[in-house]
Amino acid sequence: MIASERCDLAIVGAGPGGLAAALVATECGLDVCLLDEQPRLGGQIYRQPPLGFRVDSWLAGRVYRRGRALLKRAETLRGLRHIPEATVWGLFSPEPAAGESRHRVCFERAGELSALDARYVLLASGCYEMPVPFPGWHLPGVMSVGAIQTLLKSQRVAAGRNVILAGSHPLLLIAADQLLEAGVRVSAVIFSQSPGAMIRMLASPVPLISALPQLLHGARCVRRIRRAGVPLLSGHVVTEALGSDTVEAVRVCPSGHHGESRVIACDTVGLCYGFLASTELARQAGARCAWETGSGWVVRTDEFMRSSVPNIRVAGELIGVAGAEAAALSGEIAALGIVSDAGYLTAGAASIRSRQLRRRLGRLRTFAARLAEVAAPSPELLRRLAPPETLLCRCEEVTVGTLGDALRADPAVESASTAKLLTRVGMGMCQGRMCEHAVRRLLGEFRGRALEEIPGFVPRPPVKPIPLAALAARATLPPLDPKDRVA
């Protein structure tokens, strides 16, 4: 067995959701362990430079003020145990009949496996950009906008010298602004939507008011991008990344079917077509999920973020991608639920304290839902971006056409898991994170079913690859029978 320690609450993910929850739970007296893959607190949105590095004016903007305050409080909080550079690869839940119910949170750290036996588990593992297959998307230099931001935030590394940003999500504007501020050349920012669609987003006053700071930040970004002379193209898509060993240019076409394509030179492409919540741990643990456009598989919860698995709670993007402020609010609400369930706070107090938070969270989520609607690329666009020769599963090098042939040949294939068995899609090192949604979309098209109805790959431990030797090191093999041993 893996050696373990006990705690009241194990939180997976030290972004805004995990941090806010850790603060509330620790201050209420719970013994909290906060696990994260990174060396320092903050998650991706508040990604800090490594210890010993200094980055001048790190996340200087107004929108990050709240985040910086949260980080400062967490870093100086006594009693909170932070376990950095820890990859949680499995959640093992007590058997239904077992007497004491503790969840076992298994993690790898520096090549060694450890575990926490926790009464409550809060999953706040964030999200990642929805990967969108198109010809050339596997070339070095083609990356998610988040990756470009991470390089910038943590070590002031420019991902390239000549960057093109493309997709359908407003995050492109923020990333462009950050790149320009860092002195990187941005050759174009390309949105697939028409200008009309983007304006319609702002037409409804309710989300407009609730997300005023975000919208103002977006508007400031647009102004600076324009001032820098960067072409802001709408109604266009990058249909192909060109280059031999690395990306050298992109082909850009109008989103509609008519109009000429052009080739724009670049050495880096940053893409963002929306997000997928990182719910693999929650799904591995058996939490009930549903598919939502703009968020991927999200965990179904009650008003205190309780999942369908007893004592497993979720926060942040796992309930629907809605950004940092919403993540912090849901983290706080989840923590209030936990401390009250654990008897550290009355149910009445938890209810009163969470009411205000819930109201604000509701408004932010309304805005997020509207944003997701506007930002989501249409199924037609996604289909057009991935002609048959496009790599679908990069790990196993399975093309869209190969999967299509398999689905045509075997009309009985109905789920992503069966498609995986037939073609090897999703069998590689990324464990299907890159291709699952595209596989399901293709299945839906072939079988005439809605995306929500198509089951995904079954997440099982390890939800991230782990060294076989690390597992083996935790074994105590039964000794050989002494009579059996030969001198």
Added chain:
Amino acid sequence: MSARYDVAIIGAGLVGCAAAFELGLRGRRVAVLDQGEVNRGASGRNAGSLHFQIEPRMLEGGADPQRLAQLIPVNLRAIEDWRELPGRLRREIELVMHGGLMVAETAGERELLVRKSEVETRGGLPVRLVEGEELSRVAPYLAERVRCASYCTAEGHANPRLVTPAFAAAARHLGGEIMTGARVGGLEGRPEGWRIHIEWLRQQSGTAAASSLDAEAVLVAAGAWSPEILAPYGVRVPLVPVALSMNVTERCAPVVHHLVQHVGRRLSVKQVEAGNVLIGGGWPASLFGSETLGPNPEVWLREDSMIGNAAMAIHVVPVLAGLNLIRTWSGIASVSVDHLPVLGAIASMPGVFIAAGESSFTLGPTYARLVSELICLGQASMPIGLYRPDRFEPAADRSA
């Protein structure tokens, strides 16, 4: 009006699809029903080993040589069956028969191998003992602590992802129909055979799905689900479900060239064509639930199984220590008290047959052939009395 078939097969796993193929070749009109999808049970979730040596668990408690000798003919037949399969199916199944090694570490284990291979050699199985320098030449990747191995040149592996779909496609090509999401609601005896009532678990695309079909004969080939299909008719199928776990590493250059098993411990290791190393050997997963498995049994991987299996694999093949584990999965196999399958006619239900349980990947194509002969000709081309479904019932109840 129900559609009429010669044979209705319950279960679209390896045995069911292979039987559909064999029966199709004999000109029978066949329908295969499955509550899930093709190949989603143990057939697609095992590790794909083709093991023809007598299994270690058969040797437990010093099994008598005469009984062991009885196990060999079906394995000999299976070796032939697998060799012919790529030609018969004309589809890629990634069949490799480069040989398999059952390793021993201790004097006691070596002794077990010696006794086992004597029985096997007498029975005609191509097995010999390999040790010392020869062993390091044949399998340089084995740990030094491995002193001896019995080497069966016919062993190897095929890809469980591909074998059952290949049988299914070949069966369809012969006119067989495969209905998925079709749960058997009941078997109703009729003068001319059986009426099978169908509960559709998924909305069917295309034509409206019939609620029943008629067949002269019924073959239950539903693996671990077989007992719950026949239980309503007072038939006790002597099989128990067991959830087993499998592990797979990232891809690497070819290093393990054989199927590797251990005579004294739970281990099977092999490297598949893509380069991934599959590690299994009978480590359990947890199976929760009530008396019946139902369409979606709850299976959980176990931490101790993952650890134990990883350790055993590195213990025997040290080079695996450098690899990452990328995936685990489990499948629900079915086992019997004597480790033998359940194969034959159901005495109390004329026209109903069963082929399920125990080594149904390695021996599945052969079980399907034998039961198809039984259905079409009234008897199989080799003795299968050892596997009769009522072998554990009191002798007085037996009809013959």
